[in-house]
Amino acid sequence: MAGPWPGPSTRQWQRNPCHVQWQCSPQWAVWVAEADTALTRTQRHYREGAAELELGDGFFREQSRPARDLSVLLAADQACGVGQERGLRWLDLMAGCGIRALRWGLEAAGRCAFSPEIWVNDADPDRSAVLKSNMKRLEQKGCPLHLFAQSAERLLTRAWLDGDRFDLIDLDAFGSPSALIQPALKALQPEGVLFLASTDGRSPTGHDRSGAIRRLGAAARVHPASWELALRHQIGFVARQAWMLGHGLEPLLSFSDGRTFRTAVRLLPHHAEAELNSLGLLARCDVCGNQQVQSLLRLRAWEACLCPSGSEHLLIHGPLWLGPLQGLDFLRRLSDASVPVAGATGRLLHRLLADSGSPARVWSTAELASRLGLSGPPSVSALVQALRDAGQLASVSGVMGGQIRTNADLQMLLQLCSTVGGEGP
Ligand SMILES: C[S@@+](CC[C@H](N)C(=O)[O-])C[C@H]1O[C@@H](n2cnc3c(N)ncnc32)[C@H](O)[C@@H]1O
Ligand SMILES: [Zn+2]
Structure with missing residues (x-):
């Protein structure tokens, strides 16, 4: 893993904070040169938080505002914490039009004692013109910026090889992000935060059982609390990857609209024994609806349910995360941060604050x-x-x-x- 932060004076961005470093892959250099003309194709103007930007003609969902607000809150929280002691590095890995990175720069970066580095990436070269144009405001503010048009896999692996570690990675994926979890965790600082999205709802909700085996290494079955179990599968998967790397994991917040499953987790330097106890199985009787949970560490036979025939109708889910889905102290801090958020985000925070996600x-x-x-x-x-x-x-x-x-x-x-x-x- 990363060594200690080298200290402000050794970083290029500290010596020259007004310089925007357009990090070039060969493809990137081409589209940067063509960017200004390409932007004339589609102009969709949009405002959110402190950001005013063009959406271009790629994927964008206005309804995902709560997720973006939370991403800004996560950055602002780091800015007010560890960001007072050292420089931070944030990565918007699948940036689309770059709205998250732009909002980080405008709404969270100013709270840091040292300007944070903001890395912005989207693999789609057709997004590059609009990304570059939208990042101009950060450039004008002297924000140390790195732009890429690379596959996430490549960028994370390169960062790991080069010893670049991130304090916050926003991984807003299409489909299942499973293949990227280990590379993302390897590129995180210990105590860093991964904010993860998956739009693969079918595998973790039991509607694609073979998909769940392939993408999560778990048995997923249909259950009335399907969104919750999908989040538990997601956290369980990330926890196993973190443990394999010798780290621990703390879930910070988890929520879903049934379409996208989002979790923010903190990577801990070491695992605690209680964490391992949080990985287990959930059994639900298909007939009487009874539910039982067991930690893998203490796995025994299932108890008989309310059915006369005993436990023969049990559908087993897992391994999945049985521990809390949210850190309530952490959520309280986020709610108190003076970052303006949408009404829907406030209501979401309010709901999550009333439910730690435990018991399972x-x-x-x-x-x-x-x-x-x-x-x-x-x-x-x-x-x-x-x-x-x-x-x-x-x-x-x-x-x-x-x-x-x-x-x-x-x-x-x-x-x-x-x-x-x-x-x-
Ligand atoms: C859900 S959208 C991002 C939306 C954006 N974060 C927002 O808040 O509006 C996912 C983006 O990931 C990009 N993408 C898909 N696969 C990728 C990969 N393997 N590496 C990097 N970017 C990828 C797509 O081009 C797309 O713009
Ligand atoms: Zn039963």
């Missing part, structure tokens, strides 16, 4: 109601209160609506659910 068993209230023959699902908050009154851990799931997280067993859950009654969603 989550129940759909609609499913509980249908098992009891109720006219509609019970009030989620009333059921949480009833469970807490009964001495159980319980919270409203911050990941999927209408779901409840608890360590109560199914029998107690059904009993309290019928007491609370079906009041509609």
